[in-house]
Amino acid sequence: MSPRREHRLVFLLNVAQxxxxxxxxxxxxxxxxxxxxxxxxxxxxxxxxxLMGEAGAALDLGPPGISGLVDRMTxxxxxxxxxxxxxxxxxxxxxxxxxxxxxxxxxxxxxxVNARLxxxxxxxxxxxxxxxxxxMQSRFPKGEDE
Amino acid sequence: MSPRREHRLVFLLNVAQxxxxxxxxxxxxxxxxxxxxxxxxxxxxxxxxxLMGEAGAALDLGPPGISGLVDRMTxxxxxxxxxxxxxxxxxxxxxxxxxxxxxxxxxxxxxxVNARLxxxxxxxxxxxxxxxxxxMQSRFPKGEDE
DNA sequence: TCAATTTATTTCGCATGCGAACTATCTAAG
DNA sequence: CTTAGATAGTTCGCATGCGAAATAAATTGA
Numbered sequence: 032m033s034p035r036r037e038h039r040l041v042f043l044l045n046v047a048q049x050x051x052x053x054x055x056x057x058x059x060x061x062x063x064x065x066x067x068x069x070x071x072x073x074x075x076x077x078x079x080x081x082l083m084g085e086a087g088a089a090l091d092l093g094p095p096g097i098s099g100l101v102d103r104m105t106x107x108x109x110x111x112x113x114x115x116x117x118x119x120x121x122x123x124x125x126x127x128x129x130x131x132x133x134x135x136x137x138x139x140x141x142x143x144v145n146a147r148l149x150x151x152x153x154x155x156x157x158x159x160x161x162x163x164x165x166x167m168q169s170r171f172p173k174g175e176d177e
Numbered sequence: 178m179s180p181r182r183e184h185r186l187v188f189l190l191n192v193a194q195x196x197x198x199x200x201x202x203x204x205x206x207x208x209x210x211x212x213x214x215x216x217x218x219x220x221x222x223x224x225x226x227x228l229m230g231e232a233g234a235a236l237d238l239g240p241p242g243i244s245g246l247v248d249r250m251t252x253x254x255x256x257x258x259x260x261x262x263x264x265x266x267x268x269x270x271x272x273x274x275x276x277x278x279x280x281x282x283x284x285x286x287x288x289x290v291n292a293r294l295x296x297x298x299x300x301x302x303x304x305x306x307x308x309x310x311x312x313m314q315s316r317f318p319k320g321e322d323e
Numbered sequence: 324t325c326a327a328t329t330t331a332t333t334t335c336g337c338a339t340g341c342g343a344a345c346t347a348t349c350t351a352a353g
Numbered sequence: 354c355t356t357a358g359a360t361a362g363t364t365c366g367c368a369t370g371c372g373a374a375a376t377a378a379a380t381t382g383a
Contacts, residue, residue, distance in 0.1 A: 040294045040303075041197065041287070042216065043310035046237045047317075048194040051187065053341070054317035056368090067369065070188065084331060091192045096370050098333060103368075120331040120378045141187070147316045148186045152309060159302050160309045161184035167193040170293045171200035199371070202338090213339065230361060242340050244363060249338075266348045266361040 055144065068104055069137035071097075072126070075110065076134050080123045082115065091168075109133055201290065214250055215283035217243075218272070221256065222280050226269045228261065237314075255279055 055066045064072070067090075074089045075081060081089075087097035101124060104110045109130040115121035126134065149157050201212045210218070213236075220235045221227060227235075233243035247270060250256045255276035261267035272280065295303050 040307060040310070041212070041290060042236075043307060043314075044190075044194050044197065045212070045216075047310045047313040048190050049237065049340075050314055050317040050319070051190065052369095053319070056341075065368070066187070066191070070191075082331080090188075091195070092369095093371070094332060095334080095372080099369075102333095115331095118331080118379075120376095122332075144187060148313065150316075151312065152305075156305050156309070157184065157186075159298075159305045161186060161189060163298060163302065163306045164186070164189035164193045166297065167294065168189075168196055170296075171193075171196040173196070173199070195370075198339095202371075211338070228361080238339095239341070240362060241342080241364080245338085245340075248363095261361095264349075264361080266346095268362075 051144075051148075055140075058140070063107070064109070064133045064137055067100055068107075068109065069134070069141070071100055071104060071124075072109065072130055072134040072137060075124055075126045075130070079126055082121050082123055084121075086124055104130075197290075197294075201286075204286070209253070210255070210279045210283055213246055214253075214255065215280070215287075217246055217250060217270075218255065218276055218280035218283060221270055221272045221276070225272055228267050228269055230267075232270055250276075 052066055059065065070090050071086060074086050078085070078089075083097050083101060084094070086101075087094065090097065090100075092100065101110065101112060105112055108127055111125045111127055112122045113125060115123050152160070198212055205211065216236050217232060220232050224231070224235075229243050229247060230240070232247075233240065236243065236246075238246065247256065247258060251258055254273055257271045257273055258268045259271060261269050298306070
């Protein structure tokens with residue numbers, strides 16, 4: 032229990048994430064593609080035809096999370112749900128042409144975001160940040176506790 | 178444009194925040210007090226009787242954000258909205274006894290969260306993380322751009 | 324074969340928080 | 354005084370994502 036180390040990290044983390052989210056949302060020009068949605072586009076860009084569960088795992092989303100995301104992106108004509116031929120329960124997700132275009136555009140935008148996320152910090156510092164963020168993932172696990 | 182520095186920080190930040198949020202929500206025993214709500218409790222613990230706008234600023238929330246949070250916490254009997262005697266538009270927020278109790282409990286829980294947020298990292302590393310998070314706040318500003 | 328279980332996804336109700344538009348109230352200027 | 358802002362909150366519709374419960378199809382065992 033170190034005495035003077037609580038930099039209000041909980042709050043800082045929360046605010047940083049919301050600010051980034053908000054900023055990305057504000058600068059998607061057309062009517063399109065929020066941060067969460069671009070995440071799914073990228074996943075499908077690498078693994079088109081993924082199962083919903085696979086895509087959800089890649090984005091760290093539970094079943095209700097991807098289900099909703101897919102609903103919205105299907106409505107926006109960015110992706111398509113097609114039944115899996117071998118499993119009647121499962122659906123596979125495919126990019127539409129509009130989805131591919133949106134992905135390309137997002138990819139370009141991501142470059143600037145990454146610049147803002149790293150400029151002014153050394154590689155070593157960014158490594159520390161990345162390692163810390165990744166560690167928090169295992170330290171606040173999904174399923175169980177303690 | 179540095180070549181190999183995009184650790185997928187956008188994604189890491191998003192996931193870390195959601196994991197922390199989810200973990201805190203899962204372990205609030207009673208029926209009570211989410212992370213956002215405990216934030217407002219702490220603000221009022223230091224500044225009981227704050228205006229909604231002041232509380233929102235302290236939590237980096239816009240008007241709709243605190244308005245909703247206050248609605249839910251008022252319904253849960255954690256805080257009270259009382260008209261400002263000098264300004265007919267404004268409301269001041271006050272902790273109820275239940276709110277004070279919940280705050281004390283949250284404060285205790287926060288200790289463990291802080292431990293999980295810092296254990297295994299040196300003070301210098303935590304400083305880097307805190308500085309990075311704070312920097313992101315100014316780098317992805319609320320109002321304008323560029 | 325048929326019941327029990329597991330697995331993939333959906334649905335529901337909820338908390339959070341945003342932007343845009345609206346309502347009061349207050350303040351300043353003429 | 355009266356009108357034109359500015360300011361404090363609210364409301365609405367939306368996106369995100371969670372936990373719990375439901376649905377349906379697949380798999381496993383007896």
